[in-house]
Amino acid sequence: MTTPSDDQAGTGDGPVWTGKHLLGLEDLSAAEITAILDQAAEFKKRSLEPNKKLDLLNGTVVANLFFEPSTRTRTSFSLAAKRLSADTIDFTASGSSLSKGETFVDTARNIEAMGASLVVVRHRSPGAPHQLAGRIKAGVLNAGDGTHEHPTQALLDLFTIREKRGSFEGLTVTLVGDILHSRVARSNIWGLKKLGARVIVCGPSTLIPPRIEEFGVEVSHRLDDVLEETDCVNLLRIQFERQRGAFFPSIREYTHFYGMNSERLKAARSDVMILAPGPINRGVELTQDVADGPHSVILDQVTNGLAVRMACLYLLHQSHATGGDG
Amino acid sequence: MNGCLIRGGRVIDPAVGRDAVGDVWMIDGRIVDGKVDGVQAKEFDATGKIVCPGFIETQATLQEPGWDDVETIVSGTAAAVAGGVTSVACLPETEPVVDNRAAVEFILQQAVRSGTCHVFPLGAVTKNRLGEELAEIGQLVEGGAVALSDGKRAVANAEVMRRGLEYAKMFGCRIFHHPQDPELVAGGVMHEGLYSTLLGLGGMPAEAEEILVARDVALAELTGGSLHLMTVSTAQSVEIIRRARERGVDVTASVTPHHLVLTDAELQTFDTQCKVDPPFRSREHVEALVAGLVDGTIEVISSDHRPVPAEEKELEIDVAPFGIVGLETLLPLCIRALIDSERMEWSDLISRLTCGPAKILGLNKGSLAVGNDADVVVIDPDVEWEINPAEFRSRCANTPFGGWQVRGRVETVFVAGSPVYSIDR
Numbered sequence: 244m245t246t247p248s249d250d251q252a253g254t255g256d257g258p259v260w261t262g263k264h265l266l267g268l269e270d271l272s273a274a275e276i277t278a279i280l281d282q283a284a285e286f287k288k289r290s291l292e293p294n295k296k297l298d299l300l301n302g303t304v305v306a307n308l309f310f311e312p313s314t315r316t317r318t319s320f321s322l323a324a325k326r327l328s329a330d331t332i333d334f335t336a337s338g339s340s341l342s343k344g345e346t347f348v349d350t351a352r353n354i355e356a357m358g359a360s361l362v363v364v365r366h367r368s369p370g371a372p373h374q375l376a377g378r379i380k381a382g383v384l385n386a387g388d389g390t391h392e393h394p395t396q397a398l399l400d401l402f403t404i405r406e407k408r409g410s411f412e413g414l415t416v417t418l419v420g421d422i423l424h425s426r427v428a429r430s431n432i433w434g435l436k437k438l439g440a441r442v443i444v445c446g447p448s449t450l451i452p453p454r455i456e457e458f459g460v461e462v463s464h465r466l467d468d469v470l471e472e473t474d475c476v477n478l479l480r481i482q483f484e485r486q487r488g489a490f491f492p493s494i495r496e497y498t499h500f501y502g503m504n505s506e507r508l509k510a511a512r513s514d515v516m517i518l519a520p521g522p523i524n525r526g527v528e529l530t531q532d533v534a535d536g537p538h539s540v541i542l543d544q545v546t547n548g549l550a551v552r553m554a555c556l557y558l559l560h561q562s563h564a565t566g567g568d569g
Numbered sequence: 570m571n572g573c574l575i576r577g578g579r580v581i582d583p584a585v586g587r588d589a590v591g592d593v594w595m596i597d598g599r600i601v602d603g604k605v606d607g608v609q610a611k612e613f614d615a616t617g618k619i620v621c622p623g624f625i626e627t628q629a630t631l632q633e634p635g636w637d638d639v640e641t642i643v644s645g646t647a648a649a650v651a652g653g654v655t656s657v658a659c660l661p662e663t664e665p666v667v668d669n670r671a672a673v674e675f676i677l678q679q680a681v682r683s684g685t686c687h688v689f690p691l692g693a694v695t696k697n698r699l700g701e702e703l704a705e706i707g708q709l710v711e712g713g714a715v716a717l718s719d720g721k722r723a724v725a726n727a728e729v730m731r732r733g734l735e736y737a738k739m740f741g742c743r744i745f746h747h748p749q750d751p752e753l754v755a756g757g758v759m760h761e762g763l764y765s766t767l768l769g770l771g772g773m774p775a776e777a778e779e780i781l782v783a784r785d786v787a788l789a790e791l792t793g794g795s796l797h798l799m800t801v802s803t804a805q806s807v808e809i810i811r812r813a814r815e816r817g818v819d820v821t822a823s824v825t826p827h828h829l830v831l832t833d834a835e836l837q838t839f840d841t842q843c844k845v846d847p848p849f850r851s852r853e854h855v856e857a858l859v860a861g862l863v864d865g866t867i868e869v870i871s872s873d874h875r876p877v878p879a880e881e882k883e884l885e886i887d888v889a890p891f892g893i894v895g896l897e898t899l900l901p902l903c904i905r906a907l908i909d910s911e912r913m914e915w916s917d918l919i920s921r922l923t924c925g926p927a928k929i930l931g932l933n934k935g936s937l938a939v940g941n942d943a944d945v946v947v948i949d950p951d952v953e954w955e956i957n958p959a960e961f962r963s964r965c966a967n968t969p970f971g972g973w974q975v976r977g978r979v980e981t982v983f984v985a986g987s988p989v990y991s992i993d994r
Contacts, residue, residue, distance in 0.1 A: 429769060
């Protein structure tokens with residue numbers, strides 16, 4: 244096991260993030276986002292060494308409270324905590340709390356009473372992590388709250404783009420698909436705008452929420468119109484489970500206008516980056532050959548997600564240990 | 570004979586256009602015009618205070634029968650008088666629903682047995698509030714229902730609403746409707762707009778209300794029936810109602826004070842106490858509501874008292890119930906929204922809380938004219954205080970106003986000539 248030393252990640256002079264919770268990217272400044280990404284880059288470097296384990300969170304209990312099914316985010320957080328030598332509690336429950344049963348706040352209080360000092364929360368209700376943050380002492384890390392925010396997903400998207408392109412200046416990122424129900428879209432918009440990218444949201448008019456332009460994004464309903472000016476395409480998953488009623492006539496029609504296939508790839512820039520937060524619906528948001536092709540960075544995103552989540556856990560832990568004020 | 574004299578207050582009685590310093594005499598539960606020989610009158614000094622008719626609440630949820638762990642007629646009327654309310658019309662959102670004569674009579678009896686103020690039940694428009702078949706409206710009225718309402722459930726079927734308006738007209742009874750298209754607000758938590766997009770919360774578009782306001786106005790026009798639109802919340806609603814009243818359609822409307830002091834921006838904290846139905850709207854809607862109150866398009870202010878237990882307000886915002894307990898914060902919020910902002914005179918504000926509601930409920934109340942029931946409120950208009958939900962008399966404390974510094978407080982309340990509430994007690 245590696246011990247912390249002078250060259251330990253996170254001891255640089257760069258900007259710092261001292262929040263008590265990570266609830267969303269709306270609340271963070273560009274400098275704070277950059278601090279998290281820099282920390283993640285350090286961790287990614289360390290992960291290439293043979294011994295991947297750091298003892299930075301030794302003795303700390305990280306609880307993963309997943310009130311909504313998730314495989315990849317939960318696994319990623321769990322592994323991130325273990326890489327930092329934290330003890331982990333995994334709690335999974337589906338559905339919302341019942342009116343006369345234990346509320347999700349009660350559940351979190353119970354887990355906190357077991358000594359958890361960091362609580363990772365995934366919940367189907369927007370704002371659930373915010374409600375928790377006001378009621379427990381532990382640091383709350385939002386792992387996706389309904390259709391609101393998914394900060395670590397956006398951070399890993401930002402990390403992946405920055406890793407390949409170096410900077411966000413002059414970059415155009417197009418978020419494609421179900422913007423209305425997408426927490427990934429909201430977090431990406433905040434992060435990308437703060438770091439200086441141009442953002443286009445592209446999807447059927449029924450899946451573009453009202454007044455989204457006021458967040459500083461451009462709106463398009465035709466992917467073919469904006470592909471040419473796009474450096475990075477982020478293909479959001481159609482949230483079949485969050486939609487009530489029909490927002491578009493058929494999957495075939497959706498794919499016809501918004502699906503990423505080899506034809507569209509040809510019309511795109513030669514160096515276009517294809518991102519997808521997953522889990523992807525193959526053949527809907529993108530075809531097999533695009534998902535597995537040279538432009539796709541989908542698996543890099545997964546790898547980077549681990550480093551980003553380690554950074555978030557570590558920095559949150561640090562700010563709790565040093566009494567940060569966020 | 571028992572008498573009371575409230576001496577030296579600024580007596581405001583909008584029903585008769587009175588606004589002057591003077592005395593108010595009460596004997597045997599009625600307002601009289603002066604001392605009667607042989608009556609011992611208990612004196613109350615109201616120098617520097619406002620003396621006005623007791624407020625009339627047009628729509629409170631008292632939860633009894635059925636949900637008496639949440640609120641009862643005892644706790645609800647105690648909360649009412651603490652807010653200066655001396656008459657409460659209660660929505661039939663009970664279990665069982667007040668859709669039959671026996672249920673109306675139970676509430677009236679319970680109010681006599683245990684209530685601290687007058688209670689006027691509203692009967693359901695449709696059986697079990699399902700919006701399908703008309704309830705036994707005639708017998709509800711005979712049993713004592715003063716108006717009809719399906720509570721916070723819209724009568725979605727236009728044909729049923731039409732028949733309801735036509736049938737209720739025969740009994741001289743007004744239909745109190747919650748105008749909101751249920752399909753357009755399905756899954757909704759808050760006003761649809763910038764903030765719902767920001768927060769990822771399900772939106773309730775203003776148009777969901779306006780569509781039903783326009784429909785209901787058209788049906789009132791068609792049938793000649795009497796319509797009351799409960800707690801409207803949008804600019805276009807106010808405008809549709811204003812035009813309809815100009816044409817002579819019998820349509821009235823109310824607003825809540827909380828819709829005048831908070832906007833949808835408040836939801837940014839995901840505070841479930843700010844989850845109300847209709848939802849808090851944006852600033853331009855709030856402005857239009859105030860304008861509607863000022864020009865008389867809206868004749869009634871209602872607290873829309875709706876108790877929700879603490880454990881249910883601790884749920885996730887998309888599953889937590891809608892509602893605010895409003896009775897005990899009614900007056901200071903009105904003062905903040907309308908008097909402090911210099912949008913309304915005291916007499917106009919008091920009319921929206923007294924004779925306005927009395928008129929639409931068809932009650933011979935809401936005035937201090939000689940011979941009226943001696944339901945009287947003494948207000949200290951200047952005292953500053955902090956709202957403390959722990960002191961509420963309601964069984965529930967669901968309010969976003971805890972800790973607010975406010976001005977103006979109900980000091981003493983008389984119901985039928987008897988002092989039932991005093992701030993000093």
